[in-house]
Amino acid sequence: MTITIVPRHAPSIQPDDVWLKIGDWLQRHQATIRSVQWTMVLVYCVLLIVPVFLPLPDRAVYLWTNFTRFAQFIFWGVWWPLVLLTTALVGRIWCGILCPEGAITEFAGGHGRGRAIPRWLMWPGWPTLAFACTTLYGQMTSVYQYPAPTLLILGGSTLAAALIGLLYGRNKRVWCRYLCPVSGVFGLLAKLAPLHFRVDPPLWQLSQLSGTKPKAINCAPLVPIRTMRGASDCHMCGxxxxxxxAIRLARRSPNHEIVHVAGAAAKPWETILIVFGLMGLAVGAFQWSVSPWFVYAKQWMAEWLIENGITWPLEATAPWWVLTNYPQKNDVMTLLDGALLVAYLLAAALACGATTLSLLALAARSLGPWRTQRFHHLAQSLIPLAGAGVFLGLSGLTVSQLRSDGIVLPFVDLLRLATLAMATFWSGVLCWQMTGTYSQQPARRVLALSLVGLAMTPAVAEWVLLFWIW
Ligand code: SF4
Structure with a gap:
């Protein structure tokens, strides 16, 4: 039998395909990418560390006259919203090409002990748990307002990433794959990206048959490349x-992965992250400071405590690294404030999550006999709405930071409304397409879609309250 050597780019691939060229460019320019990464590490360290040594800014300064304000704006007003947006547009290119933490953990991995990854570390719940804890802790310490908690949370995460790199894996990103607090969110958003590294199994097989032995690839985030079908775990490093x-950067429908790939295996921790984390806890985090319910609960609780002669929760405070404590800025949380803040966020997560989950369960059941995998698959249709919510929340910080400096962006309300409406519609489209993979009966499909539509109501209502009613 004659064995044909498969050309590097098989005939089915158009040689002038711009995406293929970009993918190959990335592959050939890893040294340039590393330079970009270390530049980002430098910028990140400066923005993170320098403000801690500067006096807290007063009201008379602007973001272009004060470095602390500038760093705040870059971190929370520009950096994070853009990272979310780019992940949904081009996949986790932030992780693979720009993320300082990813670069540090991989570098540490190249110089560390290279131990085998323990089983406890591969528990799939870590990213969701870490996201919930950092969101809660960030609010308790006012991470968006002050440089010290920013250094503590982001810097702490970076140190942990370096430590994990030093201990486990060789030249790998064990931290990013299993522990990073935002990797769960990025993994969800990347499913929407219209770009991905596509693996062509027949071409792969053909290449093996030809006896070709290409140089091994170091996929730092430990993606099983040969069986990769989605963009969720891929860092787009090229x-x-x-x-x-058999692998190339290629376009795809932004609905493809969620409708046709995400249902292959039930991922309960992703469901929890979407429903309780992004649609509940995160919304509560952006909402509590302007919520009249929070103010009412605080007044009621304070009156009750005074009536019962218990005044210490109204007076006692904690260090800044436990609860916000900046008397010089007239910004101090009492123990009562802190307890109510945590209670508010947990209540938002539980109320929104429980309602959404119940309706999702009904929707899954309406498509036929109960299947857990179908229930978790339907939850994935909520990713556009969940992701858009977090983007709106973070971009709300951008708008308020600019407004405090006298820069009023036009059409903000209209853009918010359009984003929310489009994300809700997109989730509806995903749900409708998904139902088609489970049932051909229009009545069942319409019922399931209606129930998922109802499941979106709490999250949409929370954003409407925040932006247009309170
Ligand atoms: S599969 Fe791995 S090596 Fe390939 S682009 Fe993604 S992260 Fe990089």
Missing amino acids: RCSGFRG
């Missing part, structure tokens, strides 16, 4: 572009 002539 190292595997062209491997065995």
Whole structure:
């Protein structure tokens, strides 16, 4: 039998395909990417560390006259909203090409002990738990307003990433794969990206048959490349572009992964992250400071405590690294404030999550006999709405930071309304397409869609309250 050597780019691939060229460019320019990463590390360290040594800014300064304000704006007003947006547009290119933490943990991995990854570390719940804890802790310490908690939370995460790199894996990103508090969110948003590294199994097989033995690829986030079908875990670093002539950067429908791939295996922790984390806890985090319910609960609780002669929760405070404590800025949380804040966020997560989950369960059941996998699959249809919510919340910080400096962005309300409406509609479209993979009966499909539509109501209502009613 004659064995044909498979060309690096098989005939089915158009040689002038711009995406293929970009993927290959990434693959050939890893040294440039590393330079970009270390530049980002430098910028990140300066923005993170320098403000801690400067006096807290007063009301008379602007973000272009004060470095602390500038760093705040870059971190929370520009950096995070853009990272979320780019992940939904082009996949986790932030993780693979720009993230300082990813670069540090991989570098540490190249110089560390290289131990085997323990089982406890691979528990799939870590990213969701870490996201919930950092969201809660960030609010308790006012991370968006002050440089010290920013350094503590982001810097702490970076140190942990370096430590994990030093201990486990060789030249790998064990931290990013299993522990990073935002990797769960990025993994969800990347499913919407219209770009991904596509693996062509027949071409891969053909390459193996030909006896070709290409140089091994170091996929730092430990993606099982050969069986990769989605963009969720891929960091878009480009190292595997062209491997065995079977991998290439390619376009796809932004609905494809969620409708046709995400249902293959039930991912309960992703469901929890979407429903309780992004649609509940995160919304509560952006909402509590302007919520009249919070004010009412605080007044009621304070009156009750005074009536019962218990005044210490109204007076006692904690260090800044436990609860916000900046008397010089007239910004101090009492123990009562802190307890109510935590209670508010947990209540928002539980109320929104429980309602949404119940309706999702009914929707899954309406499509036929109960299947857990179908229930978790339907939850994935909520990703556009959940992701848009967090983007709106973070961009709300951008708007308020600019407004406090006298820069009023036009059409903000209209843009918010359009974003919320489009995300809700997109989630509806995903749900409708998903129902088609489970049932051909229009009545069942319409019922399931209606129930998922109802499941979106709490999250939409929370944003409407925040932006247009309170
Ligand atoms: S699969 Fe791995 S090597 Fe390939 S682009 Fe994604 S992260 Fe990089």
